[in-house]
Structures are given as structure tokens and as C-alpha cells.
Amino acid sequence: MLHVVAAELRKLRRPTLFLGTMAAVVFFSGLFSALLFLLIDSPQGNADRGQVVGREVLGLATGGVQGFSSTGGFLGIIALCVFAAQTAQEYTYGTLRNLLIRQPGRLKILFGKLVAMKIFAFVMIVVSAIIGISTSVLLAPGAKVNTDLWFTEEGIEAIFTLFINVTISVIGFGIIGMVLGLLLRSPISAISFGVLWLLIIENLLIAVRGSLQNWLPGAQLNAIASGGTLDLAYKSALTVGGIYVGIGAIIASILFVRRDVAN
Amino acid sequence: MNKSAISVRDLSKKYDNRLAVSHINFEVPLGTVCGFVGPNGSGKTTTMRMLLGLITPTTGQGHILGEPIEHPERYLSRVGAMIEGPAFYPALSGHENLMVLAKLGGFPIERVQILLEKVGLAARGKSKYKTYSLGMKQRLGIAAALLPEPKLLMLDEPTNGLDPEGIQEIRALLRDLANEGTTVFVSSHLLSELEIISDHIVMLRKGEIVFAGPIGDLMAKQQPTIIAKSLEHSDLKKIMEIAQASGHQAVIRNDSVHILAAMDWAPELNKAAFNAGIVLAQLAPQLPNLEETFFEMTGDK
Numbered sequence: 001m002l003h004v005v006a007a008e009l010r011k012l013r014r015p016t017l018f019l020g021t022m023a024a025v026v027f028f029s030g031l032f033s034a035l036l037f038l039l040i041d042s043p044q045g046n047a048d049r050g051q052v053v054g055r056e057v058l059g060l061a062t063g064g065v066q067g068f069s070s071t072g073g074f075l076g077i078i079a080l081c082v083f084a085a086q087t088a089q090e091y092t093y094g095t096l097r098n099l100l101i102r103q104p105g106r107l108k109i110l111f112g113k114l115v116a117m118k119i120f121a122f123v124m125i126v127v128s129a130i131i132g133i134s135t136s137v138l139l140a141p142g143a144k145v146n147t148d149l150w151f152t153e154e155g156i157e158a159i160f161t162l163f164i165n166v167t168i169s170v171i172g173f174g175i176i177g178m179v180l181g182l183l184l185r186s187p188i189s190a191i192s193f194g195v196l197w198l199l200i201i202e203n204l205l206i207a208v209r210g211s212l213q214n215w216l217p218g219a220q221l222n223a224i225a226s227g228g229t230l231d232l233a234y235k236s237a238l239t240v241g242g243i244y245v246g247i248g249a250i251i252a253s254i255l256f257v258r259r260d261v262a263n
Numbered sequence: 264m265n266k267s268a269i270s271v272r273d274l275s276k277k278y279d280n281r282l283a284v285s286h287i288n289f290e291v292p293l294g295t296v297c298g299f300v301g302p303n304g305s306g307k308t309t310t311m312r313m314l315l316g317l318i319t320p321t322t323g324q325g326h327i328l329g330e331p332i333e334h335p336e337r338y339l340s341r342v343g344a345m346i347e348g349p350a351f352y353p354a355l356s357g358h359e360n361l362m363v364l365a366k367l368g369g370f371p372i373e374r375v376q377i378l379l380e381k382v383g384l385a386a387r388g389k390s391k392y393k394t395y396s397l398g399m400k401q402r403l404g405i406a407a408a409l410l411p412e413p414k415l416l417m418l419d420e421p422t423n424g425l426d427p428e429g430i431q432e433i434r435a436l437l438r439d440l441a442n443e444g445t446t447v448f449v450s451s452h453l454l455s456e457l458e459i460i461s462d463h464i465v466m467l468r469k470g471e472i473v474f475a476g477p478i479g480d481l482m483a484k485q486q487p488t489i490i491a492k493s494l495e496h497s498d499l500k501k502i503m504e505i506a507q508a509s510g511h512q513a514v515i516r517n518d519s520v521h522i523l524a525a526m527d528w529a530p531e532l533n534k535a536a537f538n539a540g541i542v543l544a545q546l547a548p549q550l551p552n553l554e555e556t557f558f559e560m561t562g563d564k
Contacts, residue, residue, distance in 0.1 A: 007367035094350030101344050102368040104316050104335040260318035
């Protein structure tokens with residue numbers, strides 16, 4: 001399987017994909033964190049959907065990772081797109097047959113790809129964390145936010161916990177992308193369907209019936225990234241989200257192993 | 264020791280109600296170049312896909328280098344293949360594309376540059392695949408197939424898009440590989456090319472085997488033809504009648520009569536034509552070539 005991971009990483013490290021993705025991560029991680037501090041006194045709010053995150057909240061031990069936390073969902077969408085495109089393109093380019101001729105173990109191909117994309121996602125999360133926290137540290141004094149608690153033991157623990165949660169969430173989004181790529185076998189279809197569902201359809205459904213938040217996959221993964229929300233407990237999100245990802249991965253694996261490669 | 268590189272028994276593939284390949288049987292001896300011919304849609308690519316483990320046969324058995332096709336992991340490390348044209352990542356260079364496959368198969372990465380040179384792509388190895396011409400893509404596909412130093416090379420239309428010089432190079436390359444002991448199983452619609460390089464032929468039509476065996480046996484089965492031309496075009500019909508009167512099939516094509524007969528009947532024809540007042544401008548034997556044989560056996564024109 002290590003051969004598959006190495007081969008996959010060669011594709012993922014190509015400059016347009018790697019640098020392009022990292023540039024987007026740097027820009028949006030910096031932007032989300034900067035807005036928290038630059039708009040701290042704005043009556044329209046300084047966080048997601050007009051929420052106000054005040055100096056008291058930002059001054060807590062968890063204040064240093066507030067910006068990084070807001071980037072979690074965005075990182076998930078990027079992971080979904082990358083995982084979906086990297087998987088589905090093997091069908092559209094016809095390269096899957098080359099891969100299977102060189103490595104007939106189909107599950108090895110699938111898991112090797114997954115491991116390589118997880119490494120890619122991990123780098124993305126590390127970059128986002130560094131940029132988000134650095135931006136916060138740089139802008140906090142100007143916004144008169146106290147940073148004394150940010151790097152205490154409690155603060156470090158908050159960074160570590162959030163990092164783990166964002167990683168779980170991003171990998172969950174990525175696996176959903178990979179499943180869509182395997183099922184739809186077209187990058188455009190897989191990405192369109194995934195993004196449309198997560199950004200629009202789920203939000204519409206939740207707006208119509210709030211209790212659906214407890215059952216829809218995107219809501220679970222977003223809640224995991226934030227360590228749980230007021231409406232959705234972390235453990236519940238982890239369980240329901242895990243079931244979605246697990247069932248999707250099993251169905252996609254069975255299809256991938258059994259399906260004829262006829263294109 | 265197994266003497267067949269490929270051995271197929273009763274192999275079929277059915278898609279819904281359509282039988283793409285129907286109970287085929289053939290063998291390809293080790294160390295030979297075997298041409299795999301058939302019209303479009305005859306089941307060549309489907310057969311190759313089954314042999315490479317990409318699709319599951321509906322019925323039948325196959326063995327590659329002595330291993331059953333149900334276990335491609337046992338033989339694919341010794342097989343090189345290019346199926347249905349080259350397929351690579353457009354945003355990667357030729358070199359990077361081969362590196363991906365070399366890493367995947369665990370082959371020495373030094374082979375990448377060696378193979379780029381072997382197929383004449385060394386100068387363009389760093390260019391993105393999407394900038395390649397069809398011929399260059401084809402060459403890269405052949406290089407990828409050669410990565411494992413294969414004992415068996417399976418190529419599907421490898422000369423597509425190549426210029427005459429490129430075709431000649433590929434022909435020489437395949438012959439060299441066969442001389443080094445590699446079995447080459449190659450499909451092509453350029454039957455004249457296959458005739459030059461092949462020792463064996465497997466002929467497929469509508470999913471069924473029409474012929475499988477040494478190319479010499481195939482040609483020996485075909486009747487030789489005598490081509491007769493006269494000075495006057497109006498005499499062609501008379502020549503045809505003379506041939507038919509002697510029990511030979513004959514047909515006028517363009518400015519000559521094609522008579523299915525051995526060359527030792529030619530003096531008799533010459534004499535009969537002279538007696539009928541016909542002056543023959545040409546009387547020559549024509550051995551059937553693979554293309555004619557193919558059309559005759561498959562009933563296609």
C-alpha cells in the first residue's frame with residue numbers, strides 16, 4: 001500500500017493543485033481570523049452569520065483558536081472537492097485502468113489514495129492553524145484583546161483539541177467527497193452534488209425543520225469541527241457523522257472492488 | 264513448464280443481453296508476436312480487459328503466464344499493457360506520469376528516463392502530457408507498458424496516430440522485444456503491419472474466434488489468385504468466362520481478372536486466351552495477404 005501512497009502523493013504535490021489549495025487556505029484562514037478582530041466593534045457582527053464574538057470571549061484560553069475554528073467548515077469543503085476530484089478523475093481520464101494494471105489490489109488502491117489524501121488534508125489543516133493563530137496573535141493587540149490565556153496549558157489544550165476535531169471533520173468531509181467521486185465517476189458531478197448539498201440543501205432543510213440538524217451529514221461534521229454546538233452535542237455529531245461516513249465508505253468500497261472497469 | 268503466455272478456454276462476457284465475447288478459445292505461445300485482429304466492436308478490447316483483470320468474465324477460464332485470470336495480482340507484475348489508447352494525467356509531464364506508475368508498481372525509477380529515451384520522448388519528457396501530439400501520447404503509453412520489463416506485452420492499437428516512421432520504429436521495437444523473449448499480444452486495424460511482425464494470429468468477429476493459430480497456417484488455407492490483364496479491356500469478360508469454364512471462380516476488378524487458381528494453371532489460361540485471340544498484358548500470381556484473408560474469413564468488405 002505504501003507504493004500507492006507514494007504514487008498518489010506525486011499527483012497531489014503538483015504545483016497547481018498543492019500551491020493553489022494552500023494559497024486558498026492561507027487566504028481564507030487569514031481572512032476569517034482577521035475579520036474576528038478587525039470587526040470586533042461592528043454592529044453587524046464579526047463572525048459566522050452575523051454573530052458577535054466579543055473581547056471577553058476572545059480573551060479566554062480558547063480565544064486564540066476562534067479564527068481557526070471558523071475555518072473548519074471551509075477546510076471541509078476544500079477536502080471534499082479535492083478528494084472527489086482526485087477519485088473521480090481516474091474514471092474521466094481513463095487512468096484507473098493503468099492503476100489497476102500496476103496494482104490489481106483494488107482495496108489497496110482505494111486505501112492508499114485515502115491515506116495520501118489524508119496527508120494532503122493534514123498539511124492543509126496545519127497551514128490553516130498556523131495562519132489562523134498567527135493572524136490572531138498579530139491583530140489581538142490592535143483590537144485590545146487580552147492574549148494572556150492563549151498559550152497557557154489550557155490554551156495549548158484548546159489548540160490541540162480543536163486541531164483534532166477539525167482533522168476528524170475535514171477527513172469526514174473528504175471521505176464523503178471520495179464516496180461521491182466513486183459513485184458519480186465525474187469530478188464535476190461529484191463536487192457539484194457535494195457542495196450543493198452541504199452548502200445549500202442542508203441549510204434549506206434545517207431552516208424549514210430545525211430538528212433535521214441532528215441527522216444531516218454536513219451539520220454533524222461542522223459540529224465536530226467546532227467541538228459540538230449549543231444545538232448539537234459533540235458525541236451525538238461524532239456518532240451520526242461516523243455512521244454516515246462509515247456506511248458511505250463501505251458501499252463505495254464494495255462498488256469499487258466489484259465494478260468492471262470498462263472505460 | 265507452461266508454454267503458453269495466454270491460454271483462454273470458453274471465455275465469454277455478457278453485458279445485459281449483449282454477448283460481447285462468446286465462448287472463445289485460443290492460445291498464444293511464449294516468445295511470439297501474436298496479432299489480435301477483428302473489426303470494431305468484435306470484442307478485442309473486452310477480451311484484453313478480461314485478461315488484465317479489469318472486468319470479470321461471465322463464463323470461462325483464462326491463464327496468463329500460467330496463472331489464472333481470477334488472480335491478476337499473481338501475473339500483472341510481469342505484464343505490460345496499454346488498453347484502448349494511452350490514458351494519463353494531463354497536468355503532469357510525461358516523466359511525472361511514468362514516475363507515478365513506477366512508484367505504484369514498485370519499479371526502479373531509473374527505468375523512467377531509459378524508457379523515455381527508448382520511445383523517443385526524452386526531449387519532451389518534462390512537457391505536460393496535455394501538450395503532447397497523439398503520436399507522442401501513444402509512445403508514452405508504450406513506455407508505460409514497458410515499465411515492468413514485461414514477459415508479456417499487451418497492446419491495443421499501439422500505432423494509432425503514429426506517422427510512418429513512428430510505425431516502423433514501433434514495429435522494430437516489438438520485434439526486438441520478441442527476440443529478447445517477450446511475448447507480444449497486439450491488436451491493430453493495420454493488418455499489413457501485423458502481417459509483417461506476427462508469428463500468430465487470433466481473429467475475432469462479433470465476439471467469436473474466426474481463426475487462431477500460426478499465421479503460416481492461415482495463409483496456407485487461402486487459395487492463391489492469378490491476376491490476368493489484357494491489352495483490350497473488352498477481353499476481360501472473355502478471360503473470366505475461360506476461367507469459369509475450367510471450374511475456377513473469377514471476378515473482374517478494375518482492369519484485371521482475379522481468378523482463384525494455383526499458378527500452375529496459368530500456362531493453360533495463357534494458351535486458352537491465345538486461342539481465343541486475346542493478348543495477355545500480365546499474368547501473375549498473387550498470394551493472399553492478411554487483409555484479404557481477414558475480409559474473406561470475416562465476410563466483411
